[in-house]
Structure formats: C-alpha cells, structure tokens
Amino acid sequence: MKMKKWIAVILCLTIAAALCPTAAAAGDYSSARNGVAVVAVVLELDGQMMLHSYGSGFFVDSDDDEVEYLVTNHHVVSDHLTMGSGEGQNVELDDGTVVSVRSRLLVFFDEDDYVEAKVVDSNDVDDLALVKISRPTDERKYLTLCPPTDEMQGQSAYAIGFPDAAESVGASSQWGVNDVSITSGSISRLVDETGTLTPLVQTDAVISPGNSGGPLVNANGEVLGVNTKGITTIYDSSSREVFYAVNVSEVIAMLQKNAVTFKLAGKSGLLDAVPSWVWIAAGAVTVVAAVAAVALVLRKKGGKKGGKKAAGLVLVGTAGELAGRRYPLSGVQLMAGRDTSQCTVLYPKDHPGVSFHHCCLWAENGSAYIRDVGSTFGTYVNGSRLAPGENRPLSPGAAISLGSSDETFTLTQEGGV
Numbered sequence: 001m002k003m004k005k006w007i008a009v010i011l012c013l014t015i016a017a018a019l020c021p022t023a024a025a026a027g028d029y030s031s032a033r034n035g036v037a038v039v040a041v042v043l044e045l046d047g048q049m050m051l052h053s054y055g056s057g058f059f060v061d062s063d064d065d066e067v068e069y070l071v072t073n074h075h076v077v078s079d080h081l082t083m084g085s086g087e088g089q090n091v092e093l094d095d096g097t098v099v100s101v102r103s104r105l106l107v108f109f110d111e112d113d114y115v116e117a118k119v120v121d122s123n124d125v126d127d128l129a130l131v132k133i134s135r136p137t138d139e140r141k142y143l144t145l146c147p148p149t150d151e152m153q154g155q156s157a158y159a160i161g162f163p164d165a166a167e168s169v170g171a172s173s174q175w176g177v178n179d180v181s182i183t184s185g186s187i188s189r190l191v192d193e194t195g196t197l198t199p200l201v202q203t204d205a206v207i208s209p210g211n212s213g214g215p216l217v218n219a220n221g222e223v224l225g226v227n228t229k230g231i232t233t234i235y236d237s238s239s240r241e242v243f244y245a246v247n248v249s250e251v252i253a254m255l256q257k258n259a260v261t262f263k264l265a266g267k268s269g270l271l272d273a274v275p276s277w278v279w280i281a282a283g284a285v286t287v288v289a290a291v292a293a294v295a296l297v298l299r300k301k302g303g304k305k306g307g308k309k310a311a312g313l314v315l316v317g318t319a320g321e322l323a324g325r326r327y328p329l330s331g332v333q334l335m336a337g338r339d340t341s342q343c344t345v346l347y348p349k350d351h352p353g354v355s356f357h358h359c360c361l362w363a364e365n366g367s368a369y370i371r372d373v374g375s376t377f378g379t380y381v382n383g384s385r386l387a388p389g390e391n392r393p394l395s396p397g398a399a400i401s402l403g404s405s406d407e408t409f410t411l412t413q414e415g416g417v
Helices: 003-019 029-035 074-082 248-257 281-304
Strands: 036-045 048-059 067-072 089-092 098-110 113-123 128-137 156-161 181-192 199-203 215-217 223-235 238-247 313-319 326-328 334-337 357-364 367-372 379-381 391-394 399-402 408-413
Touching: 029 036, 029 048, 029 156, 029 181, 029 215, 036 067, 036 074, 048 074, 048 098, 048 156, 067 248, 074 098, 074 113, 074 128, 098 128, 113 248, 128 248, 156 199, 156 223, 181 238, 199 223, 223 248, 238 248, 357 399, 367 379
Parallel strands: none
Antiparallel strands: 036 048, 036 098, 048 067, 067 128, 089 098, 098 113, 113 128, 156 181, 156 215, 181 199, 199 238, 215 223, 223 238, 313 326, 313 408, 334 357, 357 367, 367 391, 379 399, 399 408
C-alpha cells in the first residue's frame, strides 16, 4: 500500500475515534439488567410506611456516567399521581377516623437502597411515564434504544423486570441487580392497539405483574419496547396468552419532548455506530481537520492521475422554515431538529412538527443516507415514511420532508437547485 493510502486510512481512523464517545461495548441481553430498577408507590400512613404497588423501570439518559431519568408504565405510577404526587392528605376511614396519608414514589436499587423520585411526564393512552430520581446515581446504567422493524419478526426478545418482588417494605425484598428476572421469547409482530393506535410489540416472552415498565430487549440488550400487559384468549377448551410491550418509538418521542438525551442503537460501520446527537467540541475539531486532510490527500492523488473531483452533495431547503438554506454533506452527519447545541439543520425551539432530534443525514463512499432517529411526526423520502432507526440511501433529486411536506429539502449536487 502506498504511503498516501496509509495516511488516508490513519486519518479515517482518527475520524472514527473522534466521533465515537467512550461507552461500554454492547453486551448480551443479560447486560440490560444493569439498567433496571424497581419503581414503587409507598404510602406513609401516620408515619408508617407500607407498600402500595410496584413495577419495574429502566434508565435512559446517556449524558454522563451517572443516570437520573428512567422510563416505566403510566399504570405503575398512576395511583401516586391520583393521591397527590407526594402531597399529604387527610383521609377519613369507614369508622370515622381521620388519618394522614402521603404517597411517595421510590426507586429501589436494592432492599434498603432507594431514592425519592417524581413523575416528569406521563401518558395514560400510551401507558408510559418518565420518572426523575432525586439525585443522579452510578448504581445503574443507561440502556440503548432500538426501534423495532418488521424485519425483526421472529428474532429473540427478552422481558426484564422484578415480577417476584416482596409485598411489603422491610421484608426480604430481593430488589437488587442480581434479582432481576429475565424471560425469553421472540418478536411475534408489530401492531397498533385498536382504538388508541399505540404502536406495540407482540411477543411470547412472558410478562408478569411486577414486570410492567421493564424493558423488552433484543439479543444485544437494546430496548425494543416497554413491558405493559398480557392478554388471554380462550378458544373452546384451550387458551392462549400473548404479551405486549409499548414500542420504544413512543419512548423516544417522550424523551425528545422533555429534552432528555438518550442513545439510539446504530448498525455496524463508522457512521452508523455514532449516537446521532453526540458531539464533543474537541472531537468535532479533530474531525474537521482529519476530513480536510483526507480530502487533500485524495485530491492530490487524483490530480496526478488527471482525474476529476466528484461534485459534492448538498441538502437544500426548498419549502418551509429553512427554504433557501444549503447544508453540504461533507463527511460528517447532519442532524436536523430543534436542539440548538447538536443540530446543524436547526429549527426554532417551538417549531411544530419537527422533533428535538428528528433525523440525520451523511455521505459515505460517494453515496448519501438518511436515518429517522425516532421523530414524532415522521421523516419522509419522496413521500415514503422511514421507520425509526432505518438507514435509507438517497439519490440526487430526492425530496426529504420533516413531519409534512411543509418542511421539505432536496438533495442535489453541488451548485444545483
């Protein structure tokens, strides 16, 4: 291999190192237990604590080594919300006695290790809730999110949680990481719930009471959905039970709404493996310098052979808020959305129809690609909606719409449109 080729390769590896944040390598499904905790509603009754209900939850925020946001089911926290979300209340019993009652939401890491928590957001239709603990912790890790696609049908799935937790605080709770229960099955199909149209993942992995709010993960331990319920269907003398998890695409929408950073699973490869909205200033500077150096090496090499440099690809706004703006695809990802710190294709913070992190685009080996990163209202290429997490190749002239045709861009060769 000639020296200039070696230089180009080394610089490309520098790009990879600069783009990829330090994070634990993807493990198998059992590694997801390190992100799961018990979410419990506890009643403080005249100074005495008693367990009212519990479920599971998993941490999602990927900003730091410590975590503080976790996702669970709405029905896990609904009684806490109904009972005043921590506000003390006087309740009259059947015999006329008035007692003081206060609901507390606690997240348990082990039998005697817990923190107070509050509900940040909740949606009873989708049966999802976002919970924030009172202090960040390193006792659990965040889990990576992986929106499922139809191509995953038949692949392995694992329901994780605490279905056998104790019935009272102070008993032998067994709520530690090593007490997590894992049941195995497969992805049966992706469906929309009748009436609510909530997207669900149907599975035959058993979901038991107490598992509610825990993650349904794939073989890599990446979250496909949030365990929510089982339904028994009776056929004559036999019965069949199926289980459902809320599609993680709904979790992504809730996290975007509340500006909570999360990690989205990518496919193998330099750009695909990069969490789409993770950019470190120093790394970005290194990338710019490395890309420029690689371009210089390749340009000089082409010049010696009398070759002609290929025209670059440019994303051009053709309708909506960013009409007339031009964004070159210069070897790094373009993130589109409303996040002022991480989006190059930047919309106003209150712009309707565009998510906090909506989609990303990049050029690789002379071709362009786009990925929806879990937007609420969808990303469209020539009128066709992308599945969350799908990587789709783009051709010059492709029309790309965010949310609707009101916000449209065209991919063109440099100098076009």
